Amino acid sequence: MNAPIYLDYQATTPVDPRVLEEMLPYFGEIYGNAASRSHAFGWQAEEAVGQGRERIAHLIGASSKEIIFTSGSTEGINLAMKGVAQMYGSKGKHIITSQAEHKAVLDTAKRLEKDGFEVTYLAPDSKGRHSADQVAEAMREDTILVTIMWANNEIGSINPIREIGALCKERGVLFFTDGTQAVGKVPVDVEADNVDLLCLSGHKIYGPKGVGALYVRRRNPRVRLVAQMDGGGHERGMRSGTLNVPAIVGLGKACEVCEADMDTDREHALSLRTRFEEKVFGALDHVHLNGHPDHRLPACSNISFSYVEGESMIMGISNLAVSSGSACTSASLEPSHVLMSMGVGDELAHSSIRFGFGRFTTEEDVDAAAEQVIAAVKRLRELSPLYEMVLEGVDLSKIQWDAH
Amino acid sequence: MAYSDKVLEHYNNPRNVGSLDKSADDVGTGVVGAPECGDVMKLQIQVEGDTIVDAKFKTFGCGSAIASSSLATEWLKGRSLDDAMTINNTEIVQELSLPPVKIHCSVLAEDAIKAAINDFKSKQGADPSQA
Numbered sequence: 001m002n003a004p005i006y007l008d009y010q011a012t013t014p015v016d017p018r019v020l021e022e023m024l025p026y027f028g029e030i031y032g033n034a035a036s037r038s039h040a041f042g043w044q045a046e047e048a049v050g051q052g053r054e055r056i057a058h059l060i061g062a063s064s065k066e067i068i069f070t071s072g073s074t075e076g077i078n079l080a081m082k083g084v085a086q087m088y089g090s091k092g093k094h095i096i097t098s099q100a101e102h103k104a105v106l107d108t109a110k111r112l113e114k115d116g117f118e119v120t121y122l123a124p125d126s127k128g129r130h131s132a133d134q135v136a137e138a139m140r141e142d143t144i145l146v147t148i149m150w151a152n153n154e155i156g157s158i159n160p161i162r163e164i165g166a167l168c169k170e171r172g173v174l175f176f177t178d179g180t181q182a183v184g185k186v187p188v189d190v191e192a193d194n195v196d197l198l199c200l201s202g203h204k205i206y207g208p209k210g211v212g213a214l215y216v217r218r219r220n221p222r223v224r225l226v227a228q229m230d231g232g233g234h235e236r237g238m239r240s241g242t243l244n245v246p247a248i249v250g251l252g253k254a255c256e257v258c259e260a261d262m263d264t265d266r267e268h269a270l271s272l273r274t275r276f277e278e279k280v281f282g283a284l285d286h287v288h289l290n291g292h293p294d295h296r297l298p299a300c301s302n303i304s305f306s307y308v309e310g311e312s313m314i315m316g317i318s319n320l321a322v323s324s325g326s327a328c329t330s331a332s333l334e335p336s337h338v339l340m341s342m343g344v345g346d347e348l349a350h351s352s353i354r355f356g357f358g359r360f361t362t363e364e365d366v367d368a369a370a371e372q373v374i375a376a377v378k379r380l381r382e383l384s385p386l387y388e389m390v391l392e393g394v395d396l397s398k399i400q401w402d403a404h
Numbered sequence: 405m406a407y408s409d410k411v412l413e414h415y416n417n418p419r420n421v422g423s424l425d426k427s428a429d430d431v432g433t434g435v436v437g438a439p440e441c442g443d444v445m446k447l448q449i450q451v452e453g454d455t456i457v458d459a460k461f462k463t464f465g466c467g468s469a470i471a472s473s474s475l476a477t478e479w480l481k482g483r484s485l486d487d488a489m490t491i492n493n494t495e496i497v498q499e500l501s502l503p504p505v506k507i508h509c510s511v512l513a514e515d516a517i518k519a520a521i522n523d524f525k526s527k528q529g530a531d532p533s534q535a
């Protein structure tokens with residue numbers, strides 16, 4: 001068995017050694033509470049938190065006063081959507097979002113529907129993207145919030161955030177974007193991009209798990225939120241709880257490294273992705289790229305291998321750590337909701353694998369991965385009755401399948 | 405998800421992969437499942453008298469589905485048709501230690517066996533020399 005190769009950088013990333021090094025003292029000698037105003041222990045912690053805030057703000061073009069620390073994007077999403085809905089619910093009850101959002105957004109939207117809000121779930125186009133025009137068409141007099149993710153976690157497609165933001169600004173509707181996959185990977189500027197709220201998460205950008213931030217605009221307009229936890233009134237009253245100083249230090253450093261290394265990181269990821277896709281698409285027929293070929297995260301390659309089921313594929317490449325768009329492993333047999341929303345058929349959705357490359361992926365990793373993928377697909381197609389029928393010229397869509 | 409050793413063994417060394425001539429009179433073919441559900445099994449038997457002398461499969465599906473159909477072909481060879489009809493999905497579940505979420509794979513294999521036998525029988529019924 002070869003050493004496992006990690007190709008799941010959209011699920012999480014390893015902590016960069018530069019980040020870890022900067023965090024360590026905050027688990028030891030520097031242990032003050034950043035809210036302690038009366039002694040040096042507290043001041044030291046507060047200073048570290050302040051520096052973290054500055055670095056995060058700098059990466060996204062915000063002011064440090066606009067950064068609210070959270071436990072990650074799930075919390076950021078809940079706080080942004082519920083906080084806005086509860087604060088502005090008297091102005092209107094309509095929210096617009098996308099069918100391709102992360103579950104954290106979709107489930108929060110469902111909760112808001114139970115609480116009396118109306119949610120429009122826009123279907124993305126076949127490449128997994130939305131246009132500002134599509135959002136404009138869905139807008140109503142009583143729309144108070146638009147939530148469209150910056151980049152999709154399964155397929156990497158990047159939405160035209162600046163145009164959607166401009167539309168929202170013009171209509172006076174708040175715009176929240178889930179930036180979890182985009183921040184640190186592609187340029188983000190909350191001013192130029194017209195974003196009112198944005199969440200990010202440490203563990204997707206080579207920082208620690210369990211920490212993230214929510215950007216909340218303070219001017220033009222000043223966004224107010226109803227806090228979702230009661231307590232000591234930390235973070236401008238929006239998120240109570242003693243700050244996790246080491247994690248915040250790590251998040252800040254991770255943002256600083258991402259900003260400094262953005263071009264090298266992007267070129268590295270792009271060259272690996274191109275290398276991988278050229279090999280795989282060159283060696284196999286009936287292979288489809290899911291998502292937009294160009295408006296896409298540099299590190300993400302979601303591929304459907306027709307006539308090969310995703311889970312068996314994952315077994316066949318068992319020392320590659322990747323994710324499948326088929327959820328046959330879970331109690332439900334539902335394929336990926338993202339691929340379904342784009343109109344990718346069930347069969348291709350069941351055959352999809354997401355490969356994610358990152359800062360620590362090497363060319364050798366990519367070559368070994370491509371080789372194993374190609375071998376596994378060839379072997380499983382030998383086993384596949386569907387591939388056999390296609391070779392015989394049978395049109396699979398004309399067959400009456402007995403679905404269970 | 406953790407697979408049992410037996411599932412892994414069948415997945416890595418599937419038995420009786422291939423196809424028989426589906427138009428031949430002594431061959432019965434069963435195709436069950438649907439691509440949109442993530443599994444399709446094709447199971448074929450070749451019959452002499454009322455004994456299954458050969459069995460082949462091809463499966464699009466997860467590792468447990470591949471293992472279930474591979475195991476089914478092993479069990480079919482040498483059995484009489486009546487005996488083969490009694491193969492039950494719970495035997496497959498036990499033999500492969502399938503977890504509850506994979507029971508549908510064994511059900512599919514049982515359906516494929518029955519479909520192949522019925523296909524063979526209907527061919528005989530449709531054959532005027534047998535009537």
Ligand SMILES: Cc1ncc(COP(=O)(O)O)c(C=O)c1O
Pocket residue numbers: 010011071072073074075102104149151152153178180181201202212
């Ligand atoms: C697009 C997107 N949003 C939200 C989340 C949830 O983030 P967290 O793990 O920080 O709660 C993830 C990560 O799984 C994600 O990829």
